[in-house]
Amino acid sequence: MTTLGCILAPYGNPPSRFVPFARTAEAAGLDEVWLWEDCFLESGPSAASAMLAATQRLRVGIGVMPLPLRNVALTAMETATLDGMFPGRFLPGVGHGVQDWMGQVGARVASPLTLMREQVAALRALLAGDRVTTSGRYVTLDDVALDWPPAAAPPVLAAAKGPKTLRLVGEIADGVVIDGDSGVAGARRAIALLDEGRAAAGLPPVADSGPGSEHPFRAVAFAQAATGDGAADRLRRSLARWDVDATSDEVLADHASWGSAEQVADGLRRFAALGVSTVVAQPTLDDPDLDGFAAFLGEEVAPLLR
Template identity: 55%
Template sequence: MTTLGAVYLPYLPPERLRSVAQAADEAGLEELWLWEDCFLEGGIATMSAALAWTERLRVGMGLLPVPLRNVALAAMEVATLDRLFPGRALVGIGHGVQDWMGQVGARAESPVTLLREYGTALRALLGGDRVTTKGRYVSLDGVALDWPPNTRPPLFVGAVGPRSLRLAGEIADGTLLTGGTSPDEVRRAKALVDEGRARRGEGAGDPHPIVVSIHAATGPDAAARLEAERVKWGYESIAERSVTGTPQQMADAIAAWAEAGATTVVLQPTPDDPDLESFIRFIAQEVRPLVP
């Protein structure tokens, strides 16, 4: 069964989040995903608020840039969220945009090495282990959480390039694909993730969710708003990177991403959506029942 979610874009002010999160919760949407883009909204703050304002909604963070946080601090934050809201916090980590990392003096010479060391240590800490490691970027000396999760939550890794996609399959419990990924690109990404999973050995046969965000718009001006997204992101075509139309048309289109290997499809509204709460209700109440 395909999970359906939506994105709350950080281009919107933080004070809008409460109304949108509660609309998603009340409408029965499965997941609401947040971004931590520099220099907009903090991921942990927005995630904890959205979880506190809702009852059943799963809230995802896609993603926390690893150069910005010490891994022990990230483990403390994720463990706290999981204990406060068991099973509802979905956390992704990744390289972050390298230009932004450079702006704050945190750019790593080898982002893949950093992500490997960081992700490996973070999973171990969240699993309740006492961790000692001295890598190129991550150093821990007998560190263990006093309040680890009762059950280790899944750790997602965001990836775009082949090396990072293989690494996601090797060290993570799930993979986040960048917004606007086409079905063909999902298929290629999944093959690389599976190569990484094959290296993993123990646990390689466990489920490995693939989460993809795709552009979405409804209403009479949907085509114009999606065209603006095409121009903004530099796509040759928006057709295989978006969904629009009637609920049935949107559900039929979403099936293409599911068939390509996505287990969760997250609909990304345009930043200028005129009524985001109504968009959320439309997705949850009219599109969701038509998605297998």
């Protein structure tokens, strides 16, 4: 079964929109809502906490929290707190962050790959209840352990786009977040590179690492989608914001799904066929009715995927 979610992007959505949207998504039957912790908008964990408290079963993921912006002990504390209050419903994702933004706050690092390797290893260990002492290039912990670690550690997901990062994520993380500007072809390339990293670590490929496997790996893909009047034009404008030229129908079809519930479901199935376990629909930034889009996904698209 394909898990279906929806993104609530921070652009144009003030903090007051987050709780009502979460309630709408849950009422519509969606499995997950995903947030972005983009500078200098809403905080990921605080927004996730409010959304989790306002719902009963909805899972909330952050894709992603920028590693250079955060001390790993703080990320572990926030994740463990949310999991303790809402067991199994918070999905933490981390990533390099936008380098220009990291530079604006004096947090840009010389080696993002080293930072990711050190932080993900420490975060996974802390969430597993381990007592950690380490002295790396960026992460230093001296006899640190969480007083309230999760009863079952949540998967630590990491965003990846470049080949080196994708291989690293396959090697060290519990899952991946694939950007919404990747498209189907980009997601296929990403999974091949993830598999290279997993093979180097002696782990099975993504397609053989679903829930219940000995070494589960959760592949989350953000997928551009739209419905209603002008859907294709809105998708082209949205993709242009991510530097994707979707003027040709071929590029648009690779990067997005639009139209009726059946058409959108068919488009999202392309990601599931690659081994993606969770497809998160990314609405256009100028979607005229986000609540209606969430209801469309939950009530009409999700049953087709299940």
